[in-house]
Amino acid sequence: MIWVIGNVDGNSYKEPFSKGILARSLRVSSIGLNQAYEIANDIENNLIERGISEISVDELAKTIARYLDTVDSGFSKKYERWRTVRKSEEPLIILIGGASGVGTSSMAFELANRLGLKNIISTDMIREVMRKIISKELNPVIHKSSFDAYESIRTPAIRVDAIIEGFISHVDVVNVGIEAIIERSIKEGISIIVEGVHVVPGFIREDLLNQGNVMMFTLIVEDEEMHKQRFYTRCRQPWVKRSLEHYMDNFSTIRKTQNFLIEQANIHHNPIINNVDFRQTIDSMVDEIIDKFGGESNDGTKSI
Ligand SMILES: Nc1ncnc2c1ncn2[C@@H]1O[C@H](COP(=O)(O)OP(=O)(O)O)[C@@H](O)[C@H]1O
């Protein structure tokens, strides 16, 4: 048995070496699961051959980085810099926005898996809770979708663009819940991913975005036909109850909300990712996160 020795706030702990934990920690370097387990196996065998029965977390991390360097120096750099992010005093709070159907839910799940994050919340769920608290009479727009909220705007006014005005009114309410989640995550030190159409650049308080390790992405699907296909693939899953018709009937307004999100992301210098190939999307988000929050790798470089 190999024991891994760690230290939390001056208190040391001891846990059995786990190839599974090691393999999952390599995912951040975009190493496939099979290769990750092979590497974990090789490292375990190397420790056994060296007669090591106890190793500190930091020494094990150095052993892993040295091994990764023999496979691909980019892997070891990304691994080392990711460890810097994870050793931060601040929780990692990732906000993923994007119009309906672009893939915010799927990419949130993939990113959480790649980074080993355990908490994901969708803004649709935040909205459901708010719908129970806020009556349709008090605020009808919250009881609609983001893209057809304009049908429930009550205040008569000369509208520049009713669809975007409805979207803004709808998002504005859910945004209160998003800010509450960010505040609690920072207060409690909880790393989390918040995903959904209601994550809009320029709507969330700057003082929250500037705290700790908070990062926002805007996902888009540039190609209109590909965007439409996403609804087909989503609604094909037997457990999905949302009607395809609802999205196809409102597809043009959904695209209008995407144009608004792109405008907002450009105004607020927020990274926009065209979510075509999910591996590239995840790699882009991981690289942006490590670039922003990761320290330098051991050789003093920051390039990944
Ligand atoms: N990069 C991608 N490549 C292929 N399919 C994707 C990609 N991202 C999402 N999808 C698929 O598109 C559909 C919509 O994705 P989803 O995450 O539900 O969108 P959203 O949460 O933004 O409404 C799902 O079936 C999902 O599997």
Ligand SMILES: O=C(O)[C@@H](COP(=O)(O)O)OP(=O)(O)O
């Ligand atoms: O309000 C909206 O735009 C969508 C967002 O959900 P996703 O399509 O992003 O999952 O919620 P809906 O009312 O369609 O359930």
